[in-house]
Amino acid sequence: MQNTRLNNLSNAIATRLREWFFNPWRRLSLLLISFLFGFFLGSAVATTAGQTAEWDIVVAGTLVVVTEVSSRIFYRSSIFARRSLWIESLNFLKVGFTYSLFLEAFKLGS
Template sequence: MQNTRLNNLLDAIATRLGQWFLNPWRRLSLLIISFLFGFFLANVISTTAGQQGVLDIMVAAFLVVLTEVTSRIFYSQSFFAKRSLLVESLNLFKVGFTYGLFLEAFKLGS
């Protein structure tokens, strides 16, 4: 790509943001926010898909495929390799999402 002002600005922003998330507390807080957002999204999807009742099977199939693709991305790397922040936050989003769906299923079953 050409070395334009916009490219330089975007590169500088990405570099500073990457350095900002090197702090362990900021990284941990972003991962916790990702987990909680997955939990929230599971509650939202279960209530909206349950209200319509028409596309339940298609929504469930899409969510299973999305979860499996996320697992494939996270677990394809070596166990001891350092994972990027995006991959870790995506995995914790998936864990929160799965936990939220299980909790909704337990609430509906009781």
């Protein structure tokens, strides 16, 4: 790739963001935000899909596939290897999403 100003700027921004998220407290806060966003998504999907009761099976199948794919991405690497931030964020999003769906099911009594 050519060494242009735009390329240098994008590399500098990516390096600074990587260093900024290397701080453990910022990393933890981003993972917590990801968990809470997954919780919100689970609640939103459950209420939206349950409105018409026509797409329940399709939405449930899609959600199972998405959850299993994200689990496969997260657990495919070694246990001792340090995972990247976006993979950990995806796992926390999945955990929040699943927790929210279980909570919605308990609220509905089903």
